[in-house]
Amino acid sequence: MRYHDPQLAERLAAEYVLGTLRGRARRRFEGLLAAHPRLRKHVREWEQRLQESLQPSPVEPPPQIWSALARRLFGTVQAERQPWYQRLGFWHALSLGSGVAAAALALVLLVQLNRPTTSWAGVLSDLQTGQPMWLISANDNMGLLRIKAMKSMQLQPRQACLLWVKPAGDERPYLVGRLPDQGELRMEVKKSMLPKMSGVLLVTVEEIDQGMPEQPRVAPRFQGEWVSVKPI
């Protein structure tokens, strides 16, 4: 085809935008668009022209369209900027993900049951893939944690994996400590944290060269829940 003919290029672009360029001719034109900036320019100009001259009068949409849209996109009617841990959508996704962790938990139970001091156990798994990353166990009052990395994490030099706990009914998560990026670690929990420890466990990967953060600055990448492993 003679696409270098300026008049033809113009006409094809116009009918492409209008929608009357169809079938093979349309696909051929789309193939040429990628390689020819001038054709893309024609297309943009025709989009502008046709919208300008054909744009119907504005009509205010019914308010429920915004509510439905906000719910679909953000899981909430309000679009106000909220920290991720206050968004309904996040917790909804979390509860869907926790089913995956349950399978890995069976493994922990077998490992941990024969340790008389262990009362609680959990698996911290990747929120995206469901892959288990750490096994965590605790004594009766959750003052002493034992954490084992199931594989080694690839981290940037200043990054660390931070463990947080979000107590049920609480708005925000609280920092428990730094997780090992490989191997095993024992951790003592601060006394003031003990009443909060039974909540949902979350792990963020963030930079800590400015010291330990008060609140997470990024969305969590791993999560887990405690299960009682007390011998019956």
Place this chain on the structure above:
Amino acid sequence: MRDSPEQLADLLARCALGDRQAFERLYRQSAAHLYGLVLRMVKDPELASEALQEAYMKIWRNAGEFRADLAQPLTWMGSIARNQTIDLMRRAASRPQGDAQVEELPWLASDTPGPQQLAAAASDAAALHRCLRTLEDSQRQAVTLAYFHDLTHEELALRLQAPLGTVKSWIRRGLMRLKQCLDKL
């Protein structure tokens, strides 16, 4: 009051960074424009609502692709809304229907102007349509039917009861006349 193109472009840039407040403001400022377009294409309110939502979901996700140096924000959003609506119309049309012989699909909006259109036509919208009025009736009808109802040359020929070659030339001449008029503005 409607935001200027610069403000809309700024809101789109903020949407690309995940700013939901900017998205809500963008919606408030542009939804009537896009809803007018969508309603012109589908008359069923449920389908129109779905089309508008799909358009804004795509706008939110693709906001980073908007290039302020290449397009007007409303044009860019309008193209997304029109394409999403066409997709939806095609999906609706491909669903099995009770009476396959129905020539006029029920979700096609009527081309007869309603009271709302007539009232608005008297206002500022009329200025934009100046060029459309320079087209001959048959050219204008062919171009608007193709644009809003996603019709092929063949479907236009059926709808307008005219030979295919005639319809093609209405479209071609109509488009060129539009361009001439707009270039002179």
